[in-house]
Amino acid sequence: MTLSTLLILLVAIGVAFYFAGNMTVKTARSKGKVFHSLPNYYGLWAGSLAFFPAVVVLILWSIIDIQLFQSWVRDFYPPEILAAGGSQAIVALAKVENIVAGIRFGEPEAWVLQAGEAWIGWAATSTMLKSAVVLGLATVCGLIAYRQIDTDFRARNGVEKLISYGLIAASTIAILTTIGIVLSVLFETIRFFQLVPPTDFIFGTEWNPQFEGAERAGSGGGEAKYGMLPMFAGTLLISAIAIIVAVPVGLASAVYLAEYASPKVRSTVKPLLEILAGVPTVVYGFFAALTVAPAIKGFGESLGLTVASESALAAGLVMGVMIIPFVSSLSDDVINAVPQSLRDAAYGLGSTKSETTRQVVLPAALPGIVAAVILAVSRAVGETMIVVMAAGLAANLSFNPLDAVTTVTSQIVTILVGDQEFESAKTLSAFALSTMLIILTLGLNFFALQIVKKYREQYD
Amino acid sequence: MENSNIKTTGNVFVDNPRMTARNVDVYYGDKHAIKDVTIDIGEQEVIAFIGPSGCGKSTFLRTLNRMNDTIDICRVEGTISLDGEDIYAPSVDVVPLRARVGMVFQKPNPFPKSIYDNIAYGPRIHGLTKSKSELDDIVESALEKAGLWNEVKDRLDQPGTGLSGGQQQRLCIARAIAVSPEVILMDEPCSALDPIATAKVEELIEELKSQYTIVIVTHSMQQAARVSDRTAYFHLGDLIEVGNTEQIFTNPSHQLTQDYITGRFG
Ligand SMILES: Nc1ncnc2c1ncn2[C@@H]1O[C@H](COP(=O)(O)OP(=O)(O)OP(=O)(O)O)[C@@H](O)[C@H]1O
Numbered sequence: 001m002t003l004s005t006l007l008i009l010l011v012a013i014g015v016a017f018y019f020a021g022n023m024t025v026k027t028a029r030s031k032g033k034v035f036h037s038l039p040n041y042y043g044l045w046a047g048s049l050a051f052f053p054a055v056v057v058l059i060l061w062s063i064i065d066i067q068l069f070q071s072w073v074r075d076f077y078p079p080e081i082l083a084a085g086g087s088q089a090i091v092a093l094a095k096v097e098n099i100v101a102g103i104r105f106g107e108p109e110a111w112v113l114q115a116g117e118a119w120i121g122w123a124a125t126s127t128m129l130k131s132a133v134v135l136g137l138a139t140v141c142g143l144i145a146y147r148q149i150d151t152d153f154r155a156r157n158g159v160e161k162l163i164s165y166g167l168i169a170a171s172t173i174a175i176l177t178t179i180g181i182v183l184s185v186l187f188e189t190i191r192f193f194q195l196v197p198p199t200d201f202i203f204g205t206e207w208n209p210q211f212e213g214a215e216r217a218g219s220g221g222g223e224a225k226y227g228m229l230p231m232f233a234g235t236l237l238i239s240a241i242a243i244i245v246a247v248p249v250g251l252a253s254a255v256y257l258a259e260y261a262s263p264k265v266r267s268t269v270k271p272l273l274e275i276l277a278g279v280p281t282v283v284y285g286f287f288a289a290l291t292v293a294p295a296i297k298g299f300g301e302s303l304g305l306t307v308a309s310e311s312a313l314a315a316g317l318v319m320g321v322m323i324i325p326f327v328s329s330l331s332d333d334v335i336n337a338v339p340q341s342l343r344d345a346a347y348g349l350g351s352t353k354s355e356t357t358r359q360v361v362l363p364a365a366l367p368g369i370v371a372a373v374i375l376a377v378s379r380a381v382g383e384t385m386i387v388v389m390a391a392g393l394a395a396n397l398s399f400n401p402l403d404a405v406t407t408v409t410s411q412i413v414t415i416l417v418g419d420q421e422f423e424s425a426k427t428l429s430a431f432a433l434s435t436m437l438i439i440l441t442l443g444l445n446f447f448a449l450q451i452v453k454k455y456r457e458q459y460d
Numbered sequence: 461m462e463n464s465n466i467k468t469t470g471n472v473f474v475d476n477p478r479m480t481a482r483n484v485d486v487y488y489g490d491k492h493a494i495k496d497v498t499i500d501i502g503e504q505e506v507i508a509f510i511g512p513s514g515c516g517k518s519t520f521l522r523t524l525n526r527m528n529d530t531i532d533i534c535r536v537e538g539t540i541s542l543d544g545e546d547i548y549a550p551s552v553d554v555v556p557l558r559a560r561v562g563m564v565f566q567k568p569n570p571f572p573k574s575i576y577d578n579i580a581y582g583p584r585i586h587g588l589t590k591s592k593s594e595l596d597d598i599v600e601s602a603l604e605k606a607g608l609w610n611e612v613k614d615r616l617d618q619p620g621t622g623l624s625g626g627q628q629q630r631l632c633i634a635r636a637i638a639v640s641p642e643v644i645l646m647d648e649p650c651s652a653l654d655p656i657a658t659a660k661v662e663e664l665i666e667e668l669k670s671q672y673t674i675v676i677v678t679h680s681m682q683q684a685a686r687v688s689d690r691t692a693y694f695h696l697g698d699l700i701e702v703g704n705t706e707q708i709f710t711n712p713s714h715q716l717t718q719d720y721i722t723g724r725f726g
C-alpha cells in the first residue's frame with residue numbers, strides 16, 4: 001500500500017468515527033438522554049483519536065525505516081569502501097538506491113545488486129507491517145474513544161485539549177526547524193574550525209579563499225586566507241550607511257503619518273510606503289548597480305575623488321531606502337500606541353504640536369522605536385542581493401564608503417554558487433560565516449525583543 | 461432637538477466674572493453639541509457642570525481653553541472671554557492661553573517621566589524659570605499645594621506612573637498648578653478614584669479655591685454639592701439652569717433640573 005492510499009484510508013476511518021460518534025449521541029439525545037457536550041464534540045473526539053495518533057506513527061515510521069535500511073545496507077559494502085569512508089560510502093549508497101529505484105547504469109557490481117534486492121525486500125515487509133500497524137492503531141484508538149462516549153463524558157473539554165496540543169505541535173515544528181538549521185550550520189562550522197583555527201578566522205584581516213586549490217596541490221602553502229574581518233567591516237559599513245538614511249527619513253515619515261497627517265492622507269500614504277517593502281530586493285539591486293552607483297561615481301569624480309564603480313555608498317543608500325518602510329511602519333504603530341491622554345495632557349499645558357511630539361510622544365514611544373530600528377538593522381545585515389549587485393565582491397578591509405567592499409552574505413553566496421567541493425575549507429568557510437551572521441542577527445533580534453517587552457510593561 | 465432655544469433659568473451672570481461665554485454654539489461636523497449657551501464664571505469660585513451623559517459638559521469645558529482645537533471637525537461659534545479678552549480672536553495664541561486656563565482630565569495622565577519632570581514640564585516649555593533652583597521651588601510649591609509633597613519628596617526622580625491612582629491625579633493637578641493658571645478646568649477628576657482618594661482631591665479643591673477659579677464637571681451630585689459654589693445643569697446641549705449650588709439642590713426652578721436631581725433619569 002502506498003503512502004497516499006494509507007493516508008486516504010486513515011482520513012476515511014477518522015471521518016467514519018466522527019459520524020459514528022456524532023450519530024450515536026444524536027440518537028441518544030433524541031431519546032431524551034442528556035449529554036455533557038453537543039453531539040459534534042463526541043464525533044470530533046472519536047474521529048481525532050482515530051486519525052491523529054495513527055498519522056503520527058505513519059510519519060515517524062516512514063522517516064525511520066529509510067534510516068534503518070541505510071545502515072543495514074552497509075553490511076553488503078566491500079570492506080575497502082567501508083575502510084575508505086567519506087565520499088566513497090556516499091557513492092556506494094547512491095548506487096544501491098538507484099537499483100532500488102529501478103535505474104541501472106551499465107552493469108552494476110554483484111554486491112550492489114544483492115544489496116538492492118535486500119533493500120527491496122525490507123521495504124516490502126516494512127510497508128506491509130506499517131499498513132497493518134497504522135490501520136490497526138486507527139481502529140483501536142477510534143474504538144476506545146467511541147466506547148468512552150457517555151452522558152457524563154466531557155467531550156467538549158477533551159476536544160479543547162486536543163486543539164491545544166495541535167497548536168503546540170505546530171509551533172514546535174517552527175522551533176525545531178530553526179534549531180535544525182542552526183545545528184546543521186554549526187556542525188559544518190566545527191568542521192571548518194578543524195581546518196582553519198578559529199582565531200585566524202575571527203581576527204584575520206585578509207580574505208582570500210581562492211588559493212585553496214594551489215595549497216592542496218602542495219605548491220606554496222598558506223596562501224588561502226580566511227579572515228572574516230573584511231566582510232564584517234563591509235557589512236557594518238553598508239548597514240551604517242543604510243541606517244543613516246533610513247532612520248531619519250523613516251522616523252520623520254512615521255511622525256508625519258501618526259501626528260500630522262489627516263486620516264485621509266494617512267490611509268493612502270501608509271500603504272504606499274509599505275509597497276516599498278514589497279519590492280523584490282533584486283529590483284533594488286539593479287537600481288543600485290545601474291543607476292545609483294554610476295551616478296555616485298560620476299558625481300564623485302567631478303569633485304576629483306576616486307570612486308570605485310561599485311561602491312559601499314551606492315549599496316548602503318539603496319538599502320537604506322529599502323528599510324525605510326520597516327522603520328516608518330513599525331514606528332508609526334508604536335507612536336499610535338501612545339495614549340491620546342498623554343497628548344491631551346501636553347496640549348492642556350500649552351504645548352505646541354511639535355513640542356508635544358518631541359517631548360512627550362517620542363520619549364514615550366522611544367523603546368518601540370529603538371526596537372523598530374534594531375529590526376531594520378538586522379534586516380540590513382542579512383540583505384544580500386543589493387550588495388552582490390552594487391557593492392562588488394572585493395574583500396577590502398576599508399571604511400571608505402567610496403570603495404568597493406563586500407559583505408558576509410554576499411561572500412556566502414559567492415562561495416556556494418556553482419560547483420563546489422563539499423569537503424574543502426573554502427566551502428566550509430561559508431558555514432562559519434553563516435554562524436557568525438546568525439549570532440549577530442539573533443543578538444540584534446534578542447536585544448530588540450527585550451526592549452519591546454520593557455515597552456509593553458509600561459502601558460499594559 | 462425639538463426646540464433649540466431653551467431659555468436658561470436662574471442667574472447666569474456674576475458681579476466679578478473671570479470668564480464669560482456669550483451665545484456659544486459648538487458643532488461636531490453636523491452635530492450641534494452645545495446650543496446657545498451664555499454663562500459667567502466668577503473670580504475664585506468653584507462652579508460645577510452637571511447633567512446626563514452626552515449632554516455636552518466636557519465639550520463646553522473644552523471650549524474654555526480651546527482644547528477643542530485639537531479635534532478637526534469641531535467648530536465653535538459665539539464669544540468666550542478671559543478677563544474681558546476674546547480667546548477665539550484670531551490674534552490669540554493658544555499656548556499662553558492654555559497656561560492661563562489649565563486642565564485636569566478624567567483619567568490621571570502623568571507623563572512617563574519622573575515626578576519632578578512631570579511638574580517641571582509646563583514651567584520649562586513656557587520658560588517660566590531662569591535657574592534650576594527657581595524650578596525646584598516651583599516644583600516643591602506645586603506639590604505642596606496639591607498636598608503631595610510629603611508623600612513624594614523622597615522619590616522625585618521616580619516615574620510618575622508608579623504612583624497610586626489618587627496620587628497620580630493629584631500629580632496632574634500639581635502639574636496644572638505649576639504654570640500658575642488663573643482658571644483650572646477639571647473633567648470628572650475623581651471618576652477613576654476610590655472614595656478616600658476622592659475625598660483628598662475634594663479637600664484639595666476646597667483649598668485651591670482661594671487662589672484659582674475652578675470649573676469642575678462631575679457625575680456625582682454629592683460631589684457637586686460638597687465642593688461647588690454655583691452649579692450649572694446641562695441637558696442635550698442646552699444650559700437649563702444655573703444657580704447657587706444650595707438652591708439648585710434644594711429648590712431647583714426648572715422641571716428638567718428637578719427630574720435630574722431627584723434621580724428620575726440620568
Ligand atoms: N470628538 C467628537 N466627535 C464627534 N462628536 C463628539 C465628539 N466628542 C463629543 N461628541 C458628541 O458631543 C456630545 C456631547 O459630548 P460630551 O463628551 O461633551 O458629553 P458629556 O456631557 O461630557 O458626557 P459624559 O458625561 O458621558 O462625559 C455627545 O453627543 C457626543 O457624542
Ligand SMILES: [Mg+2]
Nearest residue numbers: 517518519647
Ligand atoms: Mg465628559
